[in-house]
Amino acid sequence: MVIARPVKGKHRSIKTRISYILFSIFFIFPFIKIGGKQSLFFDIPNRKFHVFGLTIWPQEFYFLHLLLIMAGVLLFLITALYGRLWCGYACPQTLFTEVYNLVGRLIGGKKFGKRSETISIKIRVNIAWFLISIFFSLFFITYFKGLDETWLALINYDFYEKDGSFQTWIIFLAAFTFTAFGNMAWFREDMCRLVCPYGRFQTALLDSHSPIVYYDKVRGEPRRQKGEKEGKGDCTSCNMCIAVCPTGIDIKDGLQVGCIACGLCVDACTIEMQKHNKITLNDYRTIEQIDNTNAKRHYIRPRTIVYGSFLTVLITIFSYFLIIRTNLYAFSVRDSSIYQMLIPNYGVQNGYYINVGNKTDFSLKVKIELDSKSNPIKILNLEPFYEIDPGGYMKIRLILLYESKEKSFADKKLIPIKFSVIDINNKNNKNIFKSVFSFPGE
Ligand code: SF4
Numbered sequence: 001m002v003i004a005r006p007v008k009g010k011h012r013s014i015k016t017r018i019s020y021i022l023f024s025i026f027f028i029f030p031f032i033k034i035g036g037k038q039s040l041f042f043d044i045p046n047r048k049f050h051v052f053g054l055t056i057w058p059q060e061f062y063f064l065h066l067l068l069i070m071a072g073v074l075l076f077l078i079t080a081l082y083g084r085l086w087c088g089y090a091c092p093q094t095l096f097t098e099v100y101n102l103v104g105r106l107i108g109g110k111k112f113g114k115r116s117e118t119i120s121i122k123i124r125v126n127i128a129w130f131l132i133s134i135f136f137s138l139f140f141i142t143y144f145k146g147l148d149e150t151w152l153a154l155i156n157y158d159f160y161e162k163d164g165s166f167q168t169w170i171i172f173l174a175a176f177t178f179t180a181f182g183n184m185a186w187f188r189e190d191m192c193r194l195v196c197p198y199g200r201f202q203t204a205l206l207d208s209h210s211p212i213v214y215y216d217k218v219r220g221e222p223r224r225q226k227g228e229k230e231g232k233g234d235c236t237s238c239n240m241c242i243a244v245c246p247t248g249i250d251i252k253d254g255l256q257v258g259c260i261a262c263g264l265c266v267d268a269c270t271i272e273m274q275k276h277n278k279i280t281l282n283d284y285r286t287i288e289q290i291d292n293t294n295a296k297r298h299y300i301r302p303r304t305i306v307y308g309s310f311l312t313v314l315i316t317i318f319s320y321f322l323i324i325r326t327n328l329y330a331f332s333v334r335d336s337s338i339y340q341m342l343i344p345n346y347g348v349q350n351g352y353y354i355n356v357g358n359k360t361d362f363s364l365k366v367k368i369e370l371d372s373k374s375n376p377i378k379i380l381n382l383e384p385f386y387e388i389d390p391g392g393y394m395k396i397r398l399i400l401l402y403e404s405k406e407k408s409f410a411d412k413k414l415i416p417i418k419f420s421v422i423d424i425n426n427k428n429n430k431n432i433f434k435s436v437f438s439f440p441g442e
């Protein structure tokens with residue numbers, strides 16, 4: 001397992017600031033409540049996702065799909081424009097690796113990760129890593145169980161089902177903890193080098209104008225050999241670029257899948273070259289700039305236009321769905337027990353179940369209106385309003401009557417009808433849906 005050496009420099013300090021921001025977001029979101037709900041809360045048992053005040057119901061999972069596709073396309077665009085920015089600066093694997101190394105250094109000091117590291121340091125570091133794995137996993141769980149509920153379960157030792165088995169969240173907590181610990185204490189850089197499919201296809205997203213981290217062979221080679229005081233090239237073979245690399249690769253061997261473009265080898269070489277009044281041999285460059293240092297970076301090019309346009313279309317669709325979204329959902333189902341009942345000298349009755357859902361966290365009073373082009377149709381058992389519980393659902397049975405003293409309705413055709421379910425306190429919050437009224441013999 002690679003334990004990278006710490007290094008100071010421009011990229012290190014950018015990475016540190018980004019880490020602070022992203023970890024703050026990770027820890028703060030569960031504490032922020034919007035409309036009484038945790039700002040980001042994936043309530044899987046109730047199949048509802050709360051995303052910054054928007055409650056996504058199972059019928060609306062297209063919002064989530066759209067968000068995921070948008071995030072994917074945004075990543076494509078950023079990769080084409082700025083290279084593997086995500087991997088090097090924002091990927092949880094990268095961020096967590098740095099935290100675990102920091103803990104290791106706090107315990108083991110300069111011996112951490114080196115051959116001189118004692119068994120005692122190793123044991124203490126691994127115990128600390130295991131404990132912070134539990135801590136991170138607990139916070140991760142709060143996004144699915146809720147912060148308040150997780151806290152209550154913890155202080156009340158609410159870990160077991162009635163039959164003595166572990167509750168599901170404890171099983172997940174154990175699974176996340178062991179995954180995090182195994183990943184950080186054993187697997188680490190192999191995740192980037194061997195497993196992460198994203199790393200592989202990110203490489204395919206790069207083109208000759210996307211920046212990569214590059215070792216200047218022309219200046220650097222032939223590098224200094226053992227025993228030489230001065231090499232012919234500028235590279236002093238200090239190997240600090242390898243020592244600070246979180247994936248343990250040698251950038252001097254050229255671009256590799258394992259390079260997450262974190263820029264730490266740039267910082268290391270900057271320090272080394274400053275000792276010789278030279279500029280770094282490792283730096284971010286586009287493939288064009290490798291051949292011609294003066295080549296300009298082009299941000300507007302076919303692939304960035306395609307990704308950008310696709311992203312714009314997705315944002316437009318998402319915004320449209322968000323604007324037309326109502327806090328009610330409703331649909332009707334025909335009642336098969338009163339499908340098209342003929343009552344002599346009275347008319348024909350059709351039954352319907354109107355299913356109304358309240359997507360808000362407060363109760364809603366709704367009324368139902370019928371819109372039919374045929375005047376004789378009316379609702380027999382309509383209440384002035386129906387109260388739907390917060391996040392609740394109501395099945396309302398309605399009987400419609402086509403009033404007529406005719407004996408036969410064989411010549412009658414289906415009559416299209418429209419139901420409107422309207423929030424009494426907000427007339428814009430309504431849901432309109434179509435159905436039909438049918439006659440015996442249809
Ligand atoms: S840090 Fe720079 S000088 Fe040192 S080995 Fe790497 S490329 Fe060569």
Ligand code: SF4
Pocket residue numbers: 213241244245246247248249250251258259260261262263264265266
């Ligand atoms: S080679 Fe350099 S940029 Fe690439 S992962 Fe290693 S340290 Fe980061």
